[in-house]
Amino acid sequence: MYVLALAASLPWLLASATPRELVYSYTVESTRTDKGDSAHGVDKMDPGGGGTFYFHNVNQHYRSPDMGPGAQRRSGKIVVEAVRQQQDGGLVVRVTEDASPAGPVTCVTFGDTTVVCDPNRQVAAEIPALLALLGTGFVDPSRLDNSRHWHVDAASTSADYTILSNAGAVLDIDESATRTQAGSTTKTTIAAAIEYDLARSLPTSLQESTIERDHRGSVNETISTETTLKLESAPNS
Numbered sequence: 001m002y003v004l005a006l007a008a009s010l011p012w013l014l015a016s017a018t019p020r021e022l023v024y025s026y027t028v029e030s031t032r033t034d035k036g037d038s039a040h041g042v043d044k045m046d047p048g049g050g051g052t053f054y055f056h057n058v059n060q061h062y063r064s065p066d067m068g069p070g071a072q073r074r075s076g077k078i079v080v081e082a083v084r085q086q087q088d089g090g091l092v093v094r095v096t097e098d099a100s101p102a103g104p105v106t107c108v109t110f111g112d113t114t115v116v117c118d119p120n121r122q123v124a125a126e127i128p129a130l131l132a133l134l135g136t137g138f139v140d141p142s143r144l145d146n147s148r149h150w151h152v153d154a155a156s157t158s159a160d161y162t163i164l165s166n167a168g169a170v171l172d173i174d175e176s177a178t179r180t181q182a183g184s185t186t187k188t189t190i191a192a193a194i195e196y197d198l199a200r201s202l203p204t205s206l207q208e209s210t211i212e213r214d215h216r217g218s219v220n221e222t223i224s225t226e227t228t229l230k231l232e233s234a235p236n237s
Contacts, residue, residue: 011054015223019219020081020082020235021079021080021081021233021234021235022079022080022081022202022231022234023077023078023079023080023206023231023232023233023234024077024078024079024130024229024230024232025075025076025077025078025079025089025229025230026075026076026077026078026126026130026227026228026229026230027073027075027226027227027228028073028074028075028124028125028126028179028225028226028228029071029072029073029075029225030071030072030073030223030224030225030226031072031223032220032222032223032224032225033221034219034220034221034222035081035220035222038139042083043110049106050144052170058187061117061198067120069103074099076097076098076099077097077098077232078095078096078097078098078126078130078229079095079096079097080093080094080095080129080130080131080134081093081094081095081096081104085136086108088110089110089111089135089136089137090108090109090110090116090135090136091108091109091110091134091136092106092107092108092143093105093106093108093109093131093134094180095107095117095123095127095131097126097127098125098195099124100124102121102122103120104116104124104129105117105121107127107128109122109131109132109134109135110135110136110154111135111136111137111140112135112152112154113131113132113133113135113138113140113152113154113157113159114135114154114155115127115128115131115132115135115184116171125225125227126227126229128132128154129206129208129227129229130203133196133203133206134195134201134202134203135201136201138201139163139171139196139198139201140175141162144163147162148149148162148163149161149162156179156180156181156182157178157179157190158177158178158179159175159178159190160175160176160177161173161174161210162174163176163196168200169197169198170195170196170197170198170204171194171195171196171197171198171221172193172194172195173193173194173195173196174192174193174194175190175192175193175208176190176191177189177190177191177192178190184214185214185215186212186213186214187212187213187214188210188211188212188213189211190208190209190210191205191206191208191209191210192206192209193206195207200234201232202231203231204230204231205226205227205229205230206227206229206230207227207228208223208225208226208227208228208229209225209227210223210224210225210227211223211224211225212225213226
């Protein structure tokens with residue numbers, strides 16, 4: 001019989017008055033492509049009898065050249081410091097990314113993967129991807145079905161998680177999700193492999209692939225991103 005022990009939410013990280021930090025390394029690689037639906041312009045046609053008219057040239061098989069900027073890669077460190085647990089279950093954290101000159105940003109993460117950060121700050125996508133897995137009760141045995149699967153609807157994201165295997169308290173979790181934006185045609189599909197330490201309620205690694213598609217006018221935009229996060233250090237690790 002498969003049994004999970006329910007961990008609270010980083011109690012070992014919050015227990016000391018001395019700042020205790022999680023340090024993750026990250027690598028993000030992304031590419032963008034822009035392709036047109038049709039050729040633009042007009043063609044002239046002479047139907048005979050002295051009449052000439054113009055018709056729009058719309059070739060459904062036409063594809064414009066790729067206008068993407070090419071692959072982009074960046075890497076660095078993210079430091080997460082747990083500040084306090086709120087009565088509503090949210091975990092308040094202070095996050096510092098070495099690539100950000102603006103310094104630490106305060107965020108709140110919840111067990112349903114909702115992440116809320118300071119609205120006056122721009123936050124790189126790898127930060128909410130990490131924080132979504134640090135909320136209280138992200139892995140909750142009471143939500144698992146017989147296939148060790150659970151479903152989460154949070155804000156604009158609908159996600160399915162499945163525990164594929166475990167070695168003691170370390171779980172291998174598969175994620176399949178879809179994210180949309182209100183009032184936008186943008187749709188993002190997400191596939192991720194998560195290694196999660198249940199005893200400490202934190203991810204030890206994340207490999208996430210996202211494909212964001214949007215249709216703007218007659219241009220189809222696709223952004224593909226590969227994000228890798230790995231726990232480098234933690235208290236008592």
